[in-house]
Amino acid sequence: MRIKLTSIMVDDQDKAIRFYTDVLGFKQKHDIPVGEYRWITVTSPDGPHDVELALEPNANPAGKTFQEAMFKQGIPIAAFEVSDIKGEFARLTAKGVAFLRPPAQAGPVTLAVFADTCGNLIQLYQPA
Amino acid sequence: MLLRHEGFRRLCRARDLLLEDREPAPSIVDLAREVHISPFHFIRQFEAVFGTTPHQFRIQARLDRARQLLARGQHSVTDVCMEVGFSSLGSFSTLFARRLGEAPSAYQRRIRRSVQVPGELPAAITPGCLCLMSQLPATAFSRTVRSFREA
Numbered sequence: 001m002r003i004k005l006t007s008i009m010v011d012d013q014d015k016a017i018r019f020y021t022d023v024l025g026f027k028q029k030h031d032i033p034v035g036e037y038r039w040i041t042v043t044s045p046d047g048p049h050d051v052e053l054a055l056e057p058n059a060n061p062a063g064k065t066f067q068e069a070m071f072k073q074g075i076p077i078a079a080f081e082v083s084d085i086k087g088e089f090a091r092l093t094a095k096g097v098a099f100l101r102p103p104a105q106a107g108p109v110t111l112a113v114f115a116d117t118c119g120n121l122i123q124l125y126q127p128a
Numbered sequence: 129m130l131l132r133h134e135g136f137r138r139l140c141r142a143r144d145l146l147l148e149d150r151e152p153a154p155s156i157v158d159l160a161r162e163v164h165i166s167p168f169h170f171i172r173q174f175e176a177v178f179g180t181t182p183h184q185f186r187i188q189a190r191l192d193r194a195r196q197l198l199a200r201g202q203h204s205v206t207d208v209c210m211e212v213g214f215s216s217l218g219s220f221s222t223l224f225a226r227r228l229g230e231a232p233s234a235y236q237r238r239i240r241r242s243v244q245v246p247g248e249l250p251a252a253i254t255p256g257c258l259c260l261m262s263q264l265p266a267t268a269f270s271r272t273v274r275s276f277r278e279a
Contacts, residue, residue, distance in 0.1 A: 007258065011179075012179070012180075012188075015179045015180070019179065030268060032264055032265065032268055034260040034263045034264065035260075035263065037260060039260050039261065039264055039268065054258070056258075061196075071140070072140045074133075074136065093129065093130070096129065096176055097129070097176070098129045098130075098131055098173065098176035098177045099129070099130050099131070100130075100131055100132075100133075100136050102130055115176070115177040115178070117176075117177070117178060117179025117180075118179060119178070
């Protein structure tokens with residue numbers, strides 16, 4: 001048993017693939033039409049054999065309710081590790097990304113939180 | 129862009145307001161006023177956070193709801209059009225077709241065929257994403273396996 005795949009709900013798969021590749025810099029691994037939706041996964045260029053992240057349509061009303069509630073409470077739905085959090089903050093801010101929390105030390109890590117434009121908050125963390 | 133807690137809270141409130149059915153629907157400028165952000169900053173910040181303008185967000189939310197109502201199969205296209213806040217059937221149908229690739233009536237006929245239980249949404253239009261995996265071509269996984277072995 002291995003962990004090879006995880007997913008994140010997005011409110012629009014076209015918008016999501018643009019944000020996760022053009023803005024964040026992930027690489028598209030799959031983009032396969034399935035009925036009304038697509039099976040889209042991305043991986044990190046820094047870890048092409050890491051876990052794949054599926055960009056899941058939030059068409060299910062239950063999923064949408066969950067996603068909106070977490071967002072409103074300011075709770076990140078995923079966290080990505082970075083090695084230079086201040087550099088990432090500057091790079092993403094320059095690309096128009098909205099941060100709710102600039103890089104700040106929190107216990108053993110430095111954290112920052114941004115909106116992914118698809119209905120989620122994402123946490124970046126840099127271990128000390 | 130850095131949003132502080134209060135600014136973020138206002139945008140979330142604005143998103144809720146955009147999802148409300150109010151007749152007549154408030155203008156974007158009125159909504160900005162209601163959440164105490166200048167219209168310019170409202171549109172700019174909303175787009176940075178939600179990836180779309182407030183206006184487009186409202187249209188998309190209405191079309192999503194129309195899609196669900198049509199799929200339930202209990203309402204006519206005209207009823208759905210009015211229910212989600214469009215006053216003209218023509219502009220509703222045109223917009224629906226442009227965004228979803230087929231007219232509302234064609235969409236309803238197609239989805240009705242896959243409805244198992246009347247009034248319930250068919251799984252095809254409300255997937256949990258990992259279910260989609262079962263419908264992928266075999267090659268999707270052979271590629272994954274190959275890249276894994278190459279690693």
